[in-house]
Amino acid sequence: MVNLIIDGKNVTAQKDTMVLEAARSAGVNIPTLCAHEAISRSGSCRLCVVEVKKGNRTRIVTSCLYPVEEGLIVDTRSERVQNVRRLVLELLLARCPKSEVLQKLAADLGVDPHPRFVPDTDKGKCILCRSCVRVCEEVVGVSAIGMSSRGSHKTVGPPFKEASSVCIGCGACVYVCPTGHIVMQSTGDKRKIWRRTFKMQACEKCGKYFAPVDQLKFISKKTGTPYKELAVCTECR
Amino acid sequence: MKKIANALDLRRVQEDLKKNFDPNKKMVTICAGTGCRGYGCIKVKEELEAELQKQHMDVEVRATGCFGFCEKGPLVVVHPEKIFYQQVKIKDVPDIVSKTVGSGEVLEKLLYRDPYTKETVLKEEEVPFYKKQHRLVFGQNGMIDPTRIEDYLIIGGYSALAKVLTGMTPEGVISEVKKAGLRGRGGGGFSAGVKWESCRRAHGSPKYVIGNGDEGDPGAYMDRSLMEGNPHSVLEGMIIGAYAIGASEGYIYVRNEYPLAVLHLTLAIAAAKEAGLLGKNILGTDFSFDIHINKGGGAFVCGESSALFASIEGRAGEPRAKYIHAVEKGLWDKPTCLNNVETWANVPIIINQGAEAYASVGTERSKGTKIFSLVGKINNTGLVEVPMGITLREIVYDMGGGIPNGRKFKAVQTGGPSGGCIPERLLDLPVDFDKLTEVGSMMGSGGMIVMDDRSCMVDVAKYFLAFLQEESCGKCVPCREGVRRMREILEDICAGRGKEGDVELLEHLSTGVADGSLCALGGSAPNPVLSTIRYFRDEYDAHIRDHRCPAGVCKALITYSVNAEKCTGCGLCVKVCPVQAATGEKKKPHSINNDLCTRCGACIESCKFDAITVE
Ligand SMILES: Cc1cc2nc3c(=O)[nH]c(=O)nc-3n(C[C@H](O)[C@H](O)[C@H](O)COP(=O)(O)O)c2cc1C
Ligand code: SF4
Ligand code: SF4
Ligand code: SF4
Ligand code: SF4
Ligand code: FES
Ligand code: FES
Numbered sequence: 001m002v003n004l005i006i007d008g009k010n011v012t013a014q015k016d017t018m019v020l021e022a023a024r025s026a027g028v029n030i031p032t033l034c035a036h037e038a039i040s041r042s043g044s045c046r047l048c049v050v051e052v053k054k055g056n057r058t059r060i061v062t063s064c065l066y067p068v069e070e071g072l073i074v075d076t077r078s079e080r081v082q083n084v085r086r087l088v089l090e091l092l093l094a095r096c097p098k099s100e101v102l103q104k105l106a107a108d109l110g111v112d113p114h115p116r117f118v119p120d121t122d123k124g125k126c127i128l129c130r131s132c133v134r135v136c137e138e139v140v141g142v143s144a145i146g147m148s149s150r151g152s153h154k155t156v157g158p159p160f161k162e163a164s165s166v167c168i169g170c171g172a173c174v175y176v177c178p179t180g181h182i183v184m185q186s187t188g189d190k191r192k193i194w195r196r197t198f199k200m201q202a203c204e205k206c207g208k209y210f211a212p213v214d215q216l217k218f219i220s221k222k223t224g225t226p227y228k229e230l231a232v233c234t235e236c237r
Numbered sequence: 238m239k240k241i242a243n244a245l246d247l248r249r250v251q252e253d254l255k256k257n258f259d260p261n262k263k264m265v266t267i268c269a270g271t272g273c274r275g276y277g278c279i280k281v282k283e284e285l286e287a288e289l290q291k292q293h294m295d296v297e298v299r300a301t302g303c304f305g306f307c308e309k310g311p312l313v314v315v316h317p318e319k320i321f322y323q324q325v326k327i328k329d330v331p332d333i334v335s336k337t338v339g340s341g342e343v344l345e346k347l348l349y350r351d352p353y354t355k356e357t358v359l360k361e362e363e364v365p366f367y368k369k370q371h372r373l374v375f376g377q378n379g380m381i382d383p384t385r386i387e388d389y390l391i392i393g394g395y396s397a398l399a400k401v402l403t404g405m406t407p408e409g410v411i412s413e414v415k416k417a418g419l420r421g422r423g424g425g426g427f428s429a430g431v432k433w434e435s436c437r438r439a440h441g442s443p444k445y446v447i448g449n450g451d452e453g454d455p456g457a458y459m460d461r462s463l464m465e466g467n468p469h470s471v472l473e474g475m476i477i478g479a480y481a482i483g484a485s486e487g488y489i490y491v492r493n494e495y496p497l498a499v500l501h502l503t504l505a506i507a508a509a510k511e512a513g514l515l516g517k518n519i520l521g522t523d524f525s526f527d528i529h530i531n532k533g534g535g536a537f538v539c540g541e542s543s544a545l546f547a548s549i550e551g552r553a554g555e556p557r558a559k560y561i562h563a564v565e566k567g568l569w570d571k572p573t574c575l576n577n578v579e580t581w582a583n584v585p586i587i588i589n590q591g592a593e594a595y596a597s598v599g600t601e602r603s604k605g606t607k608i609f610s611l612v613g614k615i616n617n618t619g620l621v622e623v624p625m626g627i628t629l630r631e632i633v634y635d636m637g638g639g640i641p642n643g644r645k646f647k648a649v650q651t652g653g654p655s656g657g658c659i660p661e662r663l664l665d666l667p668v669d670f671d672k673l674t675e676v677g678s679m680m681g682s683g684g685m686i687v688m689d690d691r692s693c694m695v696d697v698a699k700y701f702l703a704f705l706q707e708e709s710c711g712k713c714v715p716c717r718e719g720v721r722r723m724r725e726i727l728e729d730i731c732a733g734r735g736k737e738g739d740v741e742l743l744e745h746l747s748t749g750v751a752d753g754s755l756c757a758l759g760g761s762a763p764n765p766v767l768s769t770i771r772y773f774r775d776e777y778d779a780h781i782r783d784h785r786c787p788a789g790v791c792k793a794l795i796t797y798s799v800n801a802e803k804c805t806g807c808g809l810c811v812k813v814c815p816v817q818a819a820t821g822e823k824k825k826p827h828s829i830n831n832d833l834c835t836r837c838g839a840c841i842e843s844c845k846f847d848a849i850t851v852e
Contacts, residue, residue: 043558044713046753060752065558080752084715087749091718116742117722128711147553147711150536152721154711 004072019063019074020048030076031085031105033092033178034129035064039138042130045092047105049084051075060084090114092127099125099179125181128154132173132182142166142218145173145194158194169198169212204228205236238386240513243521244399247390254391262297263338264316265289266379267325269300270465271458271497272307277327281311284330292334299388302378302466305620306366309349314361314379321361322347352616352638366617369635371598371624373606374582378466383501386508389469395514397588401477402522405588407437410481414584416592418604423449423540423577423682424757426603426670429584432574436482436564439572444484446475447568447575449545450491450498453537454653455704457684459608459620460578464491464498467582468505472528474581476515477588479526482574487528489578490545492535502530537654537708541756542567542575544710555710556756577682579608599625603669607680613650613687616641623668630664633687644689647788648772650697652681654704655761657768658694677768679761693790694773695780699727701765709758716759719750723766731791735781740770789851792836796852801826803848810840810849 001012006023013022018041023030033045043062050063053073060080075081089106094117096102102125106112113119130147133156137143144167145158158164169191174184184193189209191198198212210233220227241247267273267282285298304312309323315337322333322344329347336342348357349364358364361379381388389395401410415430436444448471452460464471475487491498506528509515517525531549533539539554546568548554559566567573583605587595596604603625609632612618616638623632629649633639640646648658651668657678659666666672670680688697702724711717723746729735747763754760770777779785786794799810799819804826810819811827818834821827829840829849841849 041558042712043755046714046755049753061560062558062755066560080748084749084753087719087746087753088714091714091722094722095718116726116736116739118725127714128717130712149711151707151709151711152717154717 002068002070004068004070004074006074007076013068015068017068019050019052019061019066019068019072022068023050023063023074023076028076030063031109032064033105033127034131036131036135036176036178038172038176039131039134041065042134044129045088045127047085047088049081051078051081085109086111090117094118095120095123096125096127096179096181099127099181101125101179102127125179126156127179127181128156129178130156131176131178132156135172135176140168140170140172141222142168144168163196164194167194167196168215168218169193169196170215201231203233203236204231206233208233210234238508238512240511241520242513244403247395247399247520251390251393251396254387258391261317263294264297264299265333265338266299266301266314266316268302268304268307268310268312268379270303270307270310270462271495272303272462273310273312274497276310276324278311278325281313281325281327281330284327285313285334288330288334289338292339294334294338296338299382301381302383303462303620304361304379305370305375305462305622306364306617307620308618313347319360319362321349321359321364323349365638366619366621366636369627369631370622371606372622373586373598374463374470374579375466375608375620375622377470378462381467383466383468384504386469386505386512389467393589394469394585395473397585398473398476398514399520400588401480402520402524407481407483410477410588411437413592414481414587417587417595418592418599418602419580419583419587419595420603420670421577422579422583422607422680426680429576429580432564432576433478433482435562436484436572436574439565441565441570441572443486443571444482445568445571445573446479446482446484446487447545447549447573448475448487448489448578448581449540449542449575450489450495450578451533451540451545452492452495452682453535453540453708454682454684456612456686457610457653457682459610459683461495461498462620463578463582463608464489464495465501468498468501469509470582470585471502471578472505472509472515474584475528476519476526477584478574478576478581480524482572484574485526487526488531488549488568489528490531490533490539490549492533492539494535499530499532506530536710537704538710538756538758541758543756545575546573555712556758558713558755579683600667600669600672602671607668607683609651609683609685611637611685611687613685614640614644614689614692615687625669626667628665628667629659632668632685633664637687640687640689644691646687647690647692648688648694648697650678650686650688650701650765651684652679652764653684654701654708655679655758655764656681656684657764658688658697658772659768660772677764677771679764691788691790693731693786693788694769694776695727695730695786696788696790698765698769699724699731702727702762705758705762709762713753713755713759715750715753716755716762719746719753720759720762722746723750723763727766730777730780731786731793733780733784733791733793735777737781739781740774740777744770785852795836796831797829797834797836797840798831798850798852799827799829800848800850803846805846805848807845809843809845813839813843815839 011026032048043065048063089111093113097119144164174182189200200209201213216230311325313322313325419429420426450460543557544554563573608622621636650658706720709716806824818830
């Protein structure tokens with residue numbers, strides 16, 4: 001076990017725990033956008049920054065990636081930390097003015113849209129956190145989407161902005177997206193996502209449309225389970 | 238080349254080569270670096286060879302690496318007198334061969350002429366550009382053909398490696414490099430010895446050493462010239478480092494845009510392997526080490542350590558947020574020691590000279606020399622290798638020969654795109670790692686851009702931020718969005734849309750971007766803005782409050798007019814103006830219609846009477 005101090009509280013945490021989790025277990029809340037339990041961490045939103053002190057050295061680190069250390073002193077609310085957090089939110093509000101998630105986060109932290117930044121109109125609600133790309137690659141295992149271009153021209157989606165041929169329509173990306181940027185529409189036996197329309201499988205028992213045929217085929221192939229067995233929804237299974 | 242069996246055999250091979258090389262023999266060297274190739278040096282070289290044959294002279298023409306004075310290329314030196322010819326053309330070749338090589342006659346018109354004293358200079362080392370240089374790392378470039386390992390061996394190449402392998406422990410090597418005070422030449426100036434030591438102590442195998450030759454700074458080419466001109470010095474440094482650290486494999490990361498560097502490194506690696514200086518059982522010992530070349534796509538951010546590893550591993554060249562140092566978990570999560578190629582090239586010198594002698598050059602905490610690429614509004618552009626602690630004034634005026642056209646020096650930008658601008662009153666600053674950081678700039682990899690009084694410092698800050706915005710990988714919010722917003726504000730200021738409070742806002746954004754960014758690109762991106770605000774605040778204020786660009790650069794804030802007293806009515810401006818904004822009758826004062834004028838500056842360049850003014 002490792003002992004550290006977070007905002008003046010003595011905290012004990014398991015080795016290899018990240019400061020973020022250690023803080024949360026001690027009741028200290030740190031805002032996050034890109035850290036999702038289902039996927040690896042990228043440290044891209046920078047909202048979770050904290051100030052750590054080790055010996056005489058203080059620095060700003062992302063708590064979602066910084067492992068606990070014996071004797072570490074963590075300040076989650078220092079002037080420098082709040083300055084970065086406010087800036088991140090101001091910048092994201094200007095990028096995604098329509099995102100309710102960001103609006104709420106900003107309101108919670110007392111941050112207003114910066115009057116000097118002209119809001120973007122073409123970015124949707126995407127903050128480019130890469131969570132969708134990661135879940136598709138790491139959990140689903142199909143890598144249907146990715147990032148293209150660099151810097152402020154960066155966008156997320158299937159390669160070449162076309163409908164992805166490998167996407168199975170599972171919706172995992174929608175589930176992990178922190179801002180609700182990815183649109184998934186399910187109507188009757190159809191599901192639309194990333195410019196593609198998937199045919200849904202009806203549950204052989206209750207008749208409810210519950211998963212895209214492509215997704216079930218993919219699982220069947222991967223696990224060797226006969227398709228027939230998969231064509232039953234979780235509730236009826 | 239035959240395999241060299243051991244250290245003693247190496248000495249023998251070097252002696253044999255030396256015996257067959259008479260230093261008083263006639264020889265012609267010609268720079269065949271990338272810069273001079275642009276001026277057609279390869280054709281000149283072929284012509285020299287053809288002409289010598291025609292005149293039945295058995296004289297070697299040696300194509301060497303960059304001499305540093307690329308601007309004056311093609312450069313030719315006639316040995317043994319060391320007569321230094323510049324801007325040599327094909328038509329000069331017959332005379333060079335018959336007169337200079339044949340009978341020692343000097344061709345006055347090909348000599349370097351001092352622009353101030355108008356006197357000609359005979360030898361390379363007497364040219365002011367070279368006089369104050371201390372060419373420790375770069376000095377051999379002009380003497381060796383980088384494609385021949387023999388040329389490197391003749392000047393004592395690989396002796397340091399032999400010394401290390403036969404008489405020094407790895408710890409001994411590390412202690413020597415630490416004592417020498419060698420600091421990284423590629424960025425932060427971290428102590429090389431300390432880095433090697435941590436890497437040696439780190440658990441995990443294999444261990445890697447890497448040479449960083451990415452060199453993404455616009456206008457910088459010292460690493461290119463080093464890899465092109467003396468590739469074995471980089472290899473030797475890396476082999477010694479690998480021995481000290483306990484690494485078995487190495488990489489040199491070079492950008493694709495450097496084909497000649499890639500070629501020369503490839504040839505050098507092959508030759509060193511054949512000679513038993515690289516690969517299995519180096520010099521007959523049980524130390525084995527191999528080096529691969531990795532060609533990079535050329536993004537600026539790929540020079541950053543974690544992005545460079547990602548790129549070698551075949552992933553997108555984006556930095557990774559990790560709080561474990563590369564010496565513990567670097568390339569493929571194995572202990573890795575990354576140093577700049579210039580850092581590596583210093584290592585054999587330290588071993589050969591000994592730490593004490595090496596450390597006698599430089600300042601208290603910055604030892605040895607540094608190669609700078611001197612460009613911008615300066616008379617002599619090129620690569621200069623100077624002892625640490627030399628003043629900016631000496632670099633700009635003694636080597637650089639001052640500012641062209643009698644204009645006034647304004648600032649020098651050091652440290653690459655995320656460095657800072659240093660004003661005139663700090664010209665006597667001794668150049669070393671810590672002093673440059675103190676004044677808000679940095680050593681970086683050694684870029685130096687000189688600006689004259691016609692440079693607008695807000696425009697300069699805007700230019701660098703635009704570069705950094707384009708080169709940002711886009712992974713993290715403060716850099717991707719923050720640098721872009723800072724650039725937008727700078728654009729507004731230059732376009733006359735600046736608002737009261739913008740300077741304070743820029744300072745505020747700078748702190749957040751520097752603190753919050755994932756890698757050092759974002760971390761240092763605010764430097765150009767902060768340093769120009771620090772030293773040239775009045776220019777920002779003039780733009781914002783008075784809608785005036787004092788340097789006459791920002792198009793939205795300037796007007797062109799004709800000074801009726803100076804104008805002779807020659808009509809040249811009318812001829813050059815692309816939009817018919819300049820008009821007037823012959824021999825009468827002309828005028829400029831500012832509604833039509835696009836502020837292209839063509840008229841001002843053309844006017845011989847200095848009659849056109851910008852305000
Ligand atoms: C954006 C960015 C670009 C960099 N580019 C280079 C480069 O082109 N060459 C280089 O040697 N170091 C570069 N660096 C510094 C490296 O990350 C690293 O510190 C250096 O290679 C270590 O070698 P040194 O200690 O010998 O300087 C860059 C750093 C950053 C943040
Ligand atoms: S819906 Fe498509 S893109 Fe999204 S996670 Fe599933 S497979 Fe990947
Ligand atoms: S779509 Fe959502 S999950 Fe994907 S990068 Fe954008 S914000 Fe992140
Ligand atoms: S600081 Fe810039 S270059 Fe570095 S990771 Fe963030 S976005 Fe990429
Ligand atoms: S600045 Fe260019 S456009 Fe304006 S008057 Fe002179 S030449 Fe014509
Ligand atoms: S939550 Fe840690 S960087 Fe986004
Ligand atoms: S390339 Fe010839 S002097 Fe630099």
